[in-house]
Amino acid sequence: MRTAGETPVEHDLVEEIVGRLARRYSTATVLLHQAAAERLGLGPADHKCLDLLRERGPMTGSRLAVLTGLTSGAITGVVARLEQAGYLRREPDPHDGRKQILHPVPDRIEDLSAVFIPLRRDIAALLEDFDVPQLTAIAQFLARAADHSLRHAALLRADTRSGAPLET
Numbered sequence: 001m002r003t004a005g006e007t008p009v010e011h012d013l014v015e016e017i018v019g020r021l022a023r024r025y026s027t028a029t030v031l032l033h034q035a036a037a038e039r040l041g042l043g044p045a046d047h048k049c050l051d052l053l054r055e056r057g058p059m060t061g062s063r064l065a066v067l068t069g070l071t072s073g074a075i076t077g078v079v080a081r082l083e084q085a086g087y088l089r090r091e092p093d094p095h096d097g098r099k100q101i102l103h104p105v106p107d108r109i110e111d112l113s114a115v116f117i118p119l120r121r122d123i124a125a126l127l128e129d130f131d132v133p134q135l136t137a138i139a140q141f142l143a144r145a146a147d148h149s150l151r152h153a154a155l156l157r158a159d160t161r162s163g164a165p166l167e168t
Contacts, residue, residue: 022145036115041085045070049078050087050104050112058103060093069157087112 006014030044037047045068052067053059059067065075079102082088087108093099127135 032119036112039115040112042081042087045074046078046081047112049075050082050109053088053102053104054109054112058101060099060101062099064102069153
């Protein structure tokens with residue numbers, strides 16, 4: 001359904017982006033991160049949990065469980081595997097001795113980052129074709145799309161737990 005003021009060409013382009021290209025990009029990203037995780041000797045959930053720690057900084061396992069939607073048992077396994085592989089270390093929480101703070105190990109994070117260097121080069125070369133306003137639009141789109149995806153992931157988890165039917 002076209003929105004008010006939207007031309008047929010704009011409508012078709014939006015439908016192409018939302019209907020096919022975003023799904024294709026999402027699938028490619030999942031497959032890439034699966035391959036990267038395998039390369040690092042990790043599972044995909046382990047890899048993404050490590051990425052959350054890298055992005056958001058040290059946190060408790062319970063906070064990581066909230067962010068990912070994984071159960072406490074699953075997080076315990078993720079933490080054990082990441083610790084055994086040398087990607088994170090645990091320290092007692094200075095405010096609550098019953099909890100531990102998970103810290104990514106900087107040297108091992110460099111190993112993780114190195115896996116993506118060829119892709120980063122390719123994407124940087126791709127972005128050379130865009131001017132500053134286009135790059136700004138791309139950055140805004142990616143940031144907002146990520147926020148929407150995270151919000152919808154939380155909504156899907158909440159709906160799944162409540163047994164509520166999904167909106168169609």
